[in-house]
Amino acid sequence: xxxxxxxxxxxxxxxxxxxxxxxxxxxxxxxxxxxxxxxxxxxxxxxxxxxxxxxxxxxxxxxxxxxxxxxxxxxxxxxxxxxxxxxxxxxxxxxxxxxxxxxxxxxxxxxxxxxxxxxxxxxxxxxxxxxxxxxxxxxxxxxxxxxxxxxxxxxxxxxxxxxxxxxxxxxxxxxxxxxxxxxxxxxxxxxxxxxxxxxx
DNA sequence: ACATGGATTCGCT
DNA sequence: GCGAATCCATGTT
Numbered sequence: 646x647x648x649x650x651x652x653x654x655x656x657x658x659x660x661x662x663x664x665x666x667x668x669x670x671x672x673x674x675x676x677x678x679x680x681x682x683x684x685x686x687x688x689x690x691x692x693x694x695x696x697x698x699x700x701x702x703x704x705x706x707x708x709x710x711x712x713x714x715x716x717x718x719x720x721x722x723x724x725x726x727x728x729x730x731x732x733x734x735x736x737x738x739x740x741x742x743x744x745x746x747x748x749x750x751x752x753x754x755x756x757x758x759x760x761x762x763x764x765x766x767x768x769x770x771x772x773x774x775x776x777x778x779x780x781x782x783x784x785x786x787x788x789x790x791x792x793x794x795x796x797x798x799x800x801x802x803x804x805x806x807x808x809x810x811x812x813x814x815x816x817x818x819x820x821x822x823x824x825x826x827x828x829x830x831x832x833x834x835x836x837x838x839x840x841x842x843x844x845x
Numbered sequence: 846a847c848a849t850g851g852a853t854t855c856g857c858t
Numbered sequence: 859g860c861g862a863a864t865c866c867a868t869g870t871t
Contacts, residue, residue, distance in 0.1 A: 686852070695852075697867095705867055722853050723865030729852085742852055764854060764863070776853045820852055 648801035650794050653713035657732040657739035661687035662813055662834050664730075668802035669746055671782040675754045678782055679802075680746035680772055684835040684842045686818045688729070689739050695824035698738035708790055709738040716791040716799065718784060724764050725776030728784045730793065730801075744819075744833075746772040747841040748781065755781035774843040812837030819844065 648667070653660060664682050671678045688696040688709075697706040697719070708717035709731055717729040717740050729740035748755050748771050755771045758780055765777050772778040779785070784799070793800045815831040822828055835842040 688852070697852085700868070703867075719852090720864095720866065722851060722863080724863070725853055727852060744852085766855065774853070818852070823851085 646803050646805060648714070648794065648803055650712070650714050652801070652803070653730060653732050653794075654734055655713075655732065657687045657689055657741060658832060660730075660732045661685040661741045661832065664741060664743070664801065665813060665834060665836050666808050666811060668749075668804070669743065669782065670800050670802050671784070672798050673754060673758075673783050675757065676751050678748065678754050679750040680748040680778075680782070682743060682746050683839045684743075684745035684833070686742040686744060686834070687732075687739070687832040688742060688818075689832075690737060693824075693830070694827040695818060695821035695830075696738070702738070706738065709740050710736060711790070712792065714792060714794040716784075716788055716793060718779070718786050718789045720786060721776065726779040726785050727775045728779045728782070742775055743778060744775045745835070745841050745843050746778055746781075747839070748772055758783045770841055773841050811839075 664685050669680045690698050698709050712735050713732050715731045718726050721727045728743045731740050733739045759765050759767045772781040814835050814837045816833045817829050818833045
């Protein structure tokens with residue numbers, strides 16, 4: 646079952662954890678790639694000094710203020726697109742950064758996407774780290790504002806059958822040392838013991 | 846108009 | 859553990 650608007654219209658810290666173990670489905674010209682989300686981070690509103698929303702609404706972060714369930718993609722370090730899904734009700738900025746996934750269908754397509762960049766190494770960890778993940782799934786700024794609840798191009802699939810239980814590890818977010826006291830918030834979430842997590 | 850630095854990754858030390 | 863690659867949004871002049 647495809648995740649609906651209500652799934653994303655909740656507190657971003659909850660959604661970030663709830664996305665673990667869900668399927669990320671991506672339709673490309675070459676076929677449909679599927680991956681299990683194993684690592685996420687939550688970014689909140691103006692009170693979160695690590696969030697793009699800390700400056701208020703700008704041209705770049707405008708998607709964060711939009712409908713829950715839409716995509717927010719931005720260029721990071723001039724090299725990588727980073728994939729975020731907007732949460733909370735419209736007007737309350739927040740987004741979940743999808744950091745890592747275990748690709749379970751059509752790995753060959755992901756390998757083709759990764760091969761297009763000289764900045765990533767193609768190995769068995771195809772979508773480990775937010776830059777590699779976005780490239781493996783061929784998510785670029787062209788996909789910015791895409792509505793995951795209404796398109797078949799990209800969406801979250803919630804399995805019908807029960808999935809095996811797993812531990813949710815909570816840690817400070819990566820690369821936000823500038824964020825004053827917010828740097829220590831345990832808003833990075835990953836599946837305990839999963840080998841596709843970017844760092845321990 | 847200009848300077849700054851970053852939600853990364855890889856390769857070398 | 860550290861620096862390079864690379865570019866544009868953001869904040870300052």
